[in-house]
Amino acid sequence: MTRRLRPWTVLESRELLDAEPFLKVHVETVELPDGRVIRDYYQFDMPSFACIFAETEDGRIIVYRQYRHGPRRVNLTFPGGHLSPGEDPLEAARRELLEETGFVSDRWTALGGYTVNANQGGALSHMFHAAGCRRVAEPSSDDLEETEILFMTRQELVGAIARGDIALLTQIALVSMVWQDEIREAAAAGQAAAVPDP
Structure with a gap:
């Protein structure tokens, strides 16, 4: 039988920083189900965002090459942005997708919304x-990032x-969700190859 787990109770919440629209920081006093009280549990409020695995009519994946200040380096990302x-x-x-790439699609699949940070929210x-x-316009994004748009094959993206x-973990998670069958098959093939013959 599965044990019923109870949520924590927020006894108090105090705002420490309001840098809207990008970040708010609160400190909470929370009570755990066993009665213990934690007085300094920090929480972040940040804008939610969309992340898009976009494939062209000929099966290429639209990818950006750009600097991201979080990891402090140039890397590959997918189109997307704040809600x-x-x-x-x-x-x-x-x-x-339209602003950043000039592309539109009539075939969208929603894959869910997921909290980025398990303990602090975000x-x-x-x-x-x-x-x-398919392309219908030129990109018109006014983002801070310098961006190079690439059109990659699956093999190039895997490489x-x-x-x-x-x-970025969100980008890897998105690939995994779209390619779950291919990833499962590749993992199974890799495990089979790793098992020595009897």
Whole structure:
């Protein structure tokens, strides 16, 4: 029988930093189910974002090469960006894909929204797969990042992942969600190859 786990109770929440729209920091006093009280549990509020695995009509994946200040290096990422307040995640994904790449798609699959940080909260990453993307305009993004747009084959993207060219966990998670069957088959083949013959 599965034991019923109880959530923590927030006894108090105090704002420490308001750098809206990018970051708010709170410190909470929380009570655990066993009665223990933790007085300094920090929480982050950050804008949620859409992350898009976009494939063109000829099966190439739209990828950016750009500097990201979190990992402090140039790496590969997928199109995406922050949701505006009250914006539907799919509408944000459609908007970001068009602004950043000039591409649109009529075949969208929502893959879910996931909390980025397990303990401090932060943002939700809304994952999408857009297939059959076609160009209808020039990119018009006003992001801070210098961006090089690449159109990669699956083999090229797999090679880039193997070299460590993707530094962000959300991006690796998105590839895994879209390619779950291929990844499972590759893992099984790798495990079979690692097992010595009797």
